[in-house]
Amino acid sequence: MKNIISGFGLLCALGENIAAISENLYRQEVWPQYPKDRLESSFAGEYPVFCIDKNIWENKKAQESFSWIFLKKALDEALICAQIDRDSLKNMRVGVCIGTSVDASFNCFDFYRQWIKGEPNISLRPLEKYLKYSLAKEVLKYLNVSGISQTIVTACASSTDAIGIGSLWIQEDLCDIVFCGGADELSIIPYTGFIKLMVASKNACRPFDKNRSGINLGEGAAALVLESEANFKKRKAHKYGFVLGYGTACDAYHLTSPAPDGRGLRRALDFAIKSAKISKDDIAFINAHGTASIDNDLVEGKVYNEILNNIPVEATKSLTGHCLGAAGAVEACLTLISLNNSKICKTKNFQEVDEKINLRPVCKDMHIDNSKAALSASLSFGGLNSVLVLGGQAYE
Amino acid sequence: MNKLFVLDSYCAQSYEGLENFFAPQKMRRLGILSKVSLYCAAKLLDNQNIDLHAFKQNIGLIIATSFGPISQTLSFMDSIIFDGDILASPITFSSSVHNAIETTITTSLNLQGPVLTISDCYNSFLSSLATAQCWLASQMCQTVLLGAADERHPICKKEFGQKAFFATGAAFFLLTLSAGKKFIVKNITDPLNPADYAFNLSKKYQCLLSKKDISKIVADLIKTYLASKKIKTMDVFDTPKISDLFLNIDEKIQNEIFEQIKKTFLIDSEISKENLLEQCFISYQKNEQFVFSTSGSTGQPLQWRHSFAQIREEVKGVASIFSNIKRIVCTVPTHHSYGFIFGLQLAKFLNIDIIYQAPLPTLLWRNFLKAGDLLITFPLFLKYLKNIDFKFNCDVKVLTSTSPCPDTLMDDVIKMGAADITDIYGSSESGAIAFRKAGDKSFKLFDFWEYEAKDMQIEKIYRKDTNLEVVLPDIAKLKSERNFYICGRIDQAVQVAGINVYPQKLEQILRGHDFVKEVSVRLGEKRLKAFIVLKEGVNFDEAKRNIYAYINKNLDAHHKPESITFGKNLPQTPFGKKADW
Incomplete structure (x- = not known):
């Protein structure tokens, strides 16, 4: 597998675009906030989250989701980056593959509250829209094209899978070009749910740290433009990197916890590396899932120590929060930025090695060989593990 | 574009029978849609003789769901609205996430291959095909278990009434790139009933014979055959493995069994013990026909092919x-x-x-x-x-x-x-x-038959929609339109020395003898043979003498039996039909 990334766009708590995020990734002047203005929750003063700046969504129309507003922004950036005008897409076999979590759910809390209480004259528009809506279809509409579309909801691995599957569509010659990525938003449902599952932290999250106490939720969107070599050559656009490999495997262990032996992650890594036709020596670094939850970091750290020992590990959720369905795509873009900057960032808030894991993530900004590949991993609810192998501009 | 083939499919609208696969206490916290989906997936794999409990890395799982476990989602919202978020249930939350169905299935069926949940409103099922095909083509797995699962949206049910007709249900397909039937799928858009199309489609692709069924049929055939040869007769009442049935069986018997299996499944090549079930399955899929053999209660066993x-x-x-x-x-x-x-x-x-x-x-x-x-x-x-x-x-x-x-x-x-x-x-x-x-x-x-009658007696029946025509072996007298009485068997002539003779005639004559309780007659080596059960209290030697004299007096040379066997009961098949002796 070697699909070209000809454009990408990113929006998260670190910034509104690739340029800003490329700087802020190393400045790290970002902190979680208490979301009283976004989430009507008894917990809003206790459990902080990473939010997208209000200027991005303040003009949002009532029927639009936050996720779509975020994704549209990232997509616009990716289109400009890829030098694509929409009319030119009509001559290509287009695919759209988007990962999300909240945006695919029945996320009409206000409507439902009125409906269940039997309030009179409620408009059914939110329901009607939900029945015919998906993020991937919105993208197709926005691009004004027809093609394969798919919205993937494998929880925290959704958009890693979306990028991987988009790449497969090109590899298997179903598409010439694929718009993929993910988007997700803060919502009362996962916010309450994660708190009740006791995996949310009351403090800024600390991936892989001995004293880590759970996740901070986040939100954001990332869009990537993937192309086949043949399609790319016809357009003569700019190359930002490659999707080189993809692997995914399930633990078959527990509804919410990862398998302690990391069996699924091992196989996903193995498959991804094989599909990229590289060896472990060709890997510059790993962008870990690193949620800062007790179980996730323990399993992930153990697996990296055992099979990818001495390869630097970066964990960026202490800068973005856990963007759920968007997390994989956000982190794939951060990985690409790091590759193209030849530098990975320190793991914010990491202080002390957990002897049970014995993994020290990158603790200060570090130069990396940009001709090598990097891994971006996601572990999700249900024990699904997905891994992307990415190359930067200099990868050959 | 679609290059997929369906090995088998299954659909379900309830989870009755789930307890046959999993302990109920392990399932108690699952939502209904997850249970129905799990049952459906388990049933399909089981039908294909796939061990549910073994870890499986070569089967990929894709769940296509528009609403996901919507009842659980609403239930979690209810708990926030009515009880307050502090009391919201974490279990309800974890079973309300969109990939809860997928998670339930992977953990219960030990699926460790690639896994995906697609939620793209009514497009979910159709769009999943592209990914299934890519997984198979890129050898991420050897087969894909694709499930369309949805439950009726409670709000839609109330607001849209009969238009939201599809209740909870799941349809699963086992897909490959080569084996099975070509998968032909239409682009159907029904946002209120997103799984309805896949559900009906699965009925079309469900194997009339799964690998599990074939395994059972072959085992039954072998057991019955062996019992008829007075070998391993007690196995008829047991469920031994096919490989065990072949143990200590000499080659001649084994070859006879193979011939029976080849006839039954219309296999025209040599078969082996090792690939027996696979060969039967492939032949069944190719021919879509099955052969039933008669018991031989009225003569030699015959084979009848049914589409x-x-x-x-x-x-x-x-x-x-x-x-x-x-x-x-x-x-x-x-x-x-x-x-x-x-x-x-x-x-x-x-x-x-x-x-x-x-x-x-x-x-x-x-x-x-x-x-x-x-x-x-x-x-x-x-x-x-x-x-x-x-x-x-x-x-x-x-x-x-x-x-x-x-x-x-x-x-x-x-x-x-x-x-x-x-x-x-x-x-x-x-x-x-x-x-x-x-x-x-x-x-x-039955409604699927038509008939032709003469003088209120049915002469011939034929199927309305499929090509089958049968002459009844019995005298069927019409009582009214489509209702009839059976008034005895139509005499079937057999040839003895070039002359038509009637076993029933000999039976009738022998039955008329005072000492005879029951009698059965059929064609022997060259002439007719008879089996006689005498009435109680009759002296055997006297009866024997008397009956031979009776035969000589009442029957012509062609109807005279070449042998008479006396016994306590007429020979019967295990089902109570007359058998040969």
């Missing part, structure tokens, strides 16, 4: 005469036309469980049968049950076939407490022809 279209038509007709059946309990082997049609295929058609039980007449059946069961059996077994004073103690219906059921026995079965008894008239050649219930001596022709 699956004919079988499907017949099963549909038989299903229409029953209601509220929850489970089928079958005592007839599955390679036999009645075990195949009234057991295996009827259960598939009604989407209910089937269990196979050896026809051992014991009182333990009382504990075993449940309300809603349909017992598929034959008159001899019912007679044995009556003899041990068996009583049905719940709502069990009985279907009897394979040989004529006497009126008195039908009445006795009702007195024994059965809710209903249906006697099926038919043959291996024709399948089911007609049926009658207790208290009615006449049979009613």
Whole structure:
């Protein structure tokens, strides 16, 4: 597998675009906030989250989701980056593959509250829209094209899978070009749910740290433009990197916890590396899932120590929060930025090695060989593990 | 673009039967949609003889769901709205996430390959095909288990009424890039009933014979064959592995069994023990036909080929005469036309469980049968049950076939407490022809048959929609339109020294002798042969002398039997039909 990334766009708590995020990734002047203005929750003063700046969504129309507003922004950036005008897409076999979590759910809390209480004259528009809506279809509409579309909801691995599957569509010659990525938003449902599952932290999250106490939720969107070599050559656009490999495997262990032996992650890594036709020596670094939850970091750290020992590990959720369905795509873009900057960032808030894991993530900004590949991993609810192998501009 | 093939499919709208696969206490916290989906997936894998408990890395799983576990999502919202977020249930939350169905299935069925949930409103199922194809082409897995699962959105149900007609349901397909039937899927858009199309489509692709069914049929065929040769006779009442049945069997018998299997599954190449089931499955998929052999009760065993279209038509007709059946309990082997049609295929058609039980007449059946069961059996077994004073103690219906059921026995079965008894008239050649219930001596022709009659006697029957025409072996006198009585067997001539002779004529004459209680006549080596059961208290030597004299006096040379065998009972098949001796 070697699909070209000809454009990408990113929006998260670190910034509104690739340029800003490329700087802020190393400045790290970002902190979680208490979301009283976004989430009507008894917990809003206790459990902080990473939010997208209000200027991005303040003009949002009532029927639009936050996720779509975020994704549209990232997509616009990716289109400009890829030098694509929409009319030119009509001559290509287009695919759209988007990962999300909240945006695919029945996320009409206000409507439902009125409906269940039997309030009179409620408009059914939110329901009607939900029945015919998906993020991937919105993208197709926005691009004004027809093609394969798919919205993937494998929880925290959704958009890693979306990028991987988009790449497969090109590899298997179903598409010439694929718009993929993910988007997700803060919502009362996962916010309450994660708190009740006791995996949310009351403090800024600390991936892989001995004293880590759970996740901070986040939100954001990332869009990537993937192309086949043949399609790319016809357009003569700019190359930002490659999707080189993809692997995914399930633990078959527990509804919410990862398998302690990391069996699924091992196989996903193995498959991804094989599909990229590289060896472990060709890997510059790993962008870990690193949620800062007790179980996730323990399993992930153990697996990296055992099979990818001495390869630097970066964990960026202490800068973005856990963007759920968007997390994989956000982190794939951060990985690409790091590759193209030849530098990975320190793991914010990491202080002390957990002897049970014995993994020290990158603790200060570090130069990396940009001709090598990097891994971006996601572990999700249900024990699904997905891994992307990415190359930067200099990868050959 | 779609290059997929379907090995098999299954659909379900309830999870009744899930307890056959998993302990109920492990399932208690799952939402309904997850349970239905799990049951459906488990059933499909089980039908394909795939070990549910083994770890499986070569099967990918894709769940296509528009709403996801919507009831759980609403339930979690309810708990926030009515109880406050502080009291919201974490278990409800974790079972409300969109990939909860996928998670339930992977953890329960030990699927460790690639896994995906797609939620793209009504496009979910259609769009999943592209990814399934890519997984297979890129060898991420060898087969894909694709499930479309959705439940009726409670708000849609209330707001859109009958337009939101599809209730909870799941349809699963086992996909490959080469084996099975070509998967043809239309682009259907129905946002209110997103899984309806896949659900109906799965019925079209469900194998009439799964690998598990074939395994059962082959085992039944071998067991019955061995028993007929007086080998491993007790295995008829057991469920040994096919490989065990072949143990200590000499090559000649093994080859005879292979020939039987080849005839049954229409296999035209050599078969081996190692690939037996796979060869049967491939041949079944290629031919879509099945061969039933007669028992030989009226002469030499004959083979009758039935297309699956004919079988499907017949099963549909038989299903229409029953209601509220929850489970089928079958005592007839599955390679036999009645075990195949009234057991295996009827259960598939009604989407209910089937269990196979050896026809051992014991009182333990009382504990075993449940309300809603349909017992598929034959008159001899019912007679044995009556003899041990068996009583049905719940709502069990009985279907009897394979040989004529006497009126008195039908009445006795009702007195024994059965809710209903249906006697099926038919043959291996024709399948089911007609049926009658207790208290009615006449049979009613199934709807899928038409008939031609002369002088109120049915001469010929033929199928309405599929190509099958049969001359009845019995005298069927019409009582009214489509209702008839059986008034005896039509005389079938056999050739003795170039002359037509009638075994029934010899039977009739012998039956007229004072010392004869029962008699059976059929063609022997060159001439007719007779089996006679004498009346009680008759002196054997005197009777023998007397009967030979009677024959010499009353029969011409061609009708005289070449041999007479005396015995206590007429030779019978295990189902109570006359057998050769």
